[in-house]
Amino acid sequence: MSNPLESRVIELGKHVVRMTTAAGSGHPSSALSLGHIVGTLMYEQMRYDPCNPWNPASDRLVLSEGHSVPIVYATYADLGGVVGKSPAAKRALTLDDLKTLRELDSVLDGHPNPAEGFPFFDAATGSLGQGLSVGAGLALGARLSKIDKRIFVIIGDGESREGQIWEALDFIIDHKLVNVCPIFNCNGQGQADYVSKQQSADVLVGKLRAFGYDVQDVDGHKMDQIAAAVAKVGKGSMSIAIVARTQKGWGVDSLKDKSNHGKPLTAAQVADAEASLDKVAAELKLSKASGPAPKPPMPPSANGPAKKDKIAVMPFAEAVAKTGMAEAVAKNKLSTRRAYGAALVALGHADERIVAVDGDVSNSTFASLFGKAFPNRFFECKIAEQNMISVAAGLSAAGYIPFASSFAKFLARGYDQLEMAAITRANVKLVGSHAGCSLGADGPSQMSLPDLAYFRAYTNADDGRGNPALTFFHPADAVAAYRLTEMAANINGLCYVRTHRPDVPLIYPQDATFKLGGCGKLAEGNAVTVVGSGYMTTLALAAVRELEKAGVKCNLFDAYCLPMDAEPILSAARKANGVILTVEDNFAGGFNAALAEAAARSGDVKVFAMTCPRIPKSGKDGDIVLAALGLGVQNIVARLKELARG
Known part of the structure; x- marks a missing residue:
């Protein structure tokens, strides 16, 4: 006997075809391969309220295979699910709304994006390989909040070539996240060709079993098989993975060939596509779907973590004492990475939403201090930075405030994941330690030199x-x-x-205050206006103090934030000799570029820069390396003398 939901899948397929044709773009063949999987989940198996997608107790669906999103949109519209950027702006999605797919003012973005008003999803997807990590982060959040929920993640078979998928599969086993279920959509086709045999359903079954999963091998167009597999999720001690064998373009003959990826039908082809789906319905002896969509089972009531208007930490002296750093402060030598660890612990005491993830370097980033103080809120990700950043995005979606730390250089391999977090508008804090040329002996493979320019690009965007x-x-x-x-x-x-990495003297008093976009004025003069940042502020201060002995007084600013209000620096420069010198331990494109642009707009100040001029090599310590690059204290002194002379 057929499942009555199968009739609705036929109608969903028609909506997929119509909406992608109306949009003139999209991926109808991929979406059609998921009709029975999505239908089983959203109509029958997931516990959620379509009228309240913000309910923290709801089961969640992460569509890692983001290009297949039209099938989710169609199902959600059939259910009358709520859309909107906030509960105050909510409204029910209608079937007529499907015609607006990919339009500029539509909530139906080309790929999943909750930030544009589709809160059924928790994270933007579409750059492949990242959704399972997000699902793992959601599961960690559910565990912390003591919420019984399941997270289903749909992954393409071609997508499973991405290494991050396997990072996430390891992470899920490591942390015993049995409520996360990866579902592999094995339709056998990629974009340009068939998938590799290494991503075939048979091989995936073997790989997943080797990784420690209880694998459910199902026909992805048999809803009873899908439902039976889904019902096992979270019931035992093993994680369930579902390998669903599907057909790309299911039900529509003209979309089954491997050449049809990402190709909507023309308006003239739609009638034939609908007839093809009706033919399948007749062969399966399905009656036409009628009446309202079946209501999915409701979730239990639950609350996420409590929010605070402001998180206030204990005084600096108390925090460093709690973390064993008081002696270092007394000696006036403490690195910024160690102080970050003290701050993270203080934040953990101040707010239960603070959590930390780290990539097997917590004893260097000093996130280990947080792990010792709050072991239930610290999650070791091992050497898998891409997974770590996406896990943090999932924790953010669950209502937590994740700090994700590693060496700044290693975070570079997760820039794509950061971009997806930005598209999501995730509340994630990345912390990159051991940055810049001051790292010294470890050499350029461990330094991060272009990061300032990269991150500055985001600070310029709304x-x-x-x-x-x-x-x-x-x-x-x-x-x-x-x-x-x-x-x-x-x-x-x-x-x-x-x-x-290096220990540095305290520049600021312990009760100093800072502001967004601000900078700290550390010296005043009428010669050149010097702007340092990070470790280089210490060297710039030494250079300015040396020049003072020779009777040359410079302004010195510590630029600590981007975007920045450049006016205090420009104003000081105008009152002096109209010249600014920036000093940085990174490649160009950081604070030097920000000030140069501001000066170009004002038209009355010149900006010169001292940045890392070439790919460095290792030296016995950071100051030796910096001097070899022309960035040592004496190099700064010499350059300031030149600029002071005009």
């Missing part, structure tokens, strides 16, 4: 809510690191905190 797409913090000393980490926790959006 996130669609009137805020920067990312806020960048670059502390020069321990006090700044402590307070800027606190500031990052209070920003609802992406942040990047750049820390350094």
Whole structure:
């Protein structure tokens, strides 16, 4: 006997064809392969309320195979699911709305994106390989909130070639996240050709079993088989993985060939496609779907983590004492990476939403201090930075404030994941330690030199809510690191905190205050206006003090935030000799570029830069490397003398 939901899948297929044709783009063949899987989940198996997609107790669906999203849109519209950027702006999605797929003012984006008003999803997907990691983060959040929920993640077979998928599969086993279920849509086709045999259903079954999963091998167009497999999720001690054998373009003969990926039908072809689906319905002896869509089972009631208007940490002195750093402060030598660890612990005491993930370097980033203080809120990701960043995005979607730390250089392999978090508008804080040339002996494979230019690009973009797409913090000393980490926790959006390995003297008093877009004035003069950032502020200060002995007084600013208000620096430069010198341990494109653009707009100040001029090599310590690059204290002194002479 056929499942009555199969008749609805026929109608969903027609909607997929119509909506992609109306849009003139999209992926109808991929969407059609998922009709029975999505139908089983959204009509029957998932516990959720389509009228309240913000309910934290709801089962969740992450469509890692984001290009197949029209089938989800069609099902959600059939259910009358709620859309909108907030509960106050909610409305029911209608079948007529499907015609607006991919339009500029539509909530139906080309790929899943909750930020554009489709809150059924928790994260933007479409750049392949990332959804399972997001699902793992959602599961961690559910565990912390003591919520019994399941997370289903649909992954394409071609997509499973992405290494991040296997990072996430390991992570799920490591952390015993049995409520996460990866579902592999094995339709055998990629974009340009058939998938490799290495991504075939048979091989995937073997790989997943080797990874420790209880694999359910099902016909992806048999709803009873899908339902039986889904019902096992979260019931035992093993994680369930479903390998669903499907057909791309199911039900529509003209969309089954491998040449049809990402190709909607023309308007003239739609009638034949609908007739093809009706033929399948007749062969299966399905009656035409009628009446309202069946209501999915309701979730239990539950609450996510409690929100606070402001997170306030304990005084700096108390925090460093709690984390064993008081002696270092007394000796006036403490690195920004260690102060970050103290700040993270203080934040953990201040707010239960603070969580931390790290990529097997927590004893270097000092996130290990948080792990010792709050072991249930620290999640080791091992050497898998892409998975780590996407897990953080999932934790953010679950209502937590994740700090994700690694060496700044290693975070570079997760820039795509960061971009997807930005599209999601995730509340994730990245912390990159051991940044810049000051790392010294480890050499350029461990340094991060282009990161400032990369992250600065985000600080210049609006996130669609009137805020920067990312806020960048670059502390020069321990006090700044402590307070800027606190500031990052209070920003609802992406942040990047750049820390350094070397111990440095305290520049700021322990009760110093900082502000968004601000800078600290450390010296005043009438010669050149010097702007340092991070570790280089310490060297710039030494150079300025040396010049003072020779009677040359310079302005000195510590630039610690992007986007920045450049006016205090420009104003000081105008009152001096009209010249600014920026000093940085990274490639060009950071604070030097920000000030140069501001100066170009004002037209009355010149900006010169000292940045890393070439790919460096290792030296016995950071100062030796910096001197070899022309960035040592004496190099700064010499350049300032030149600029002071005019």
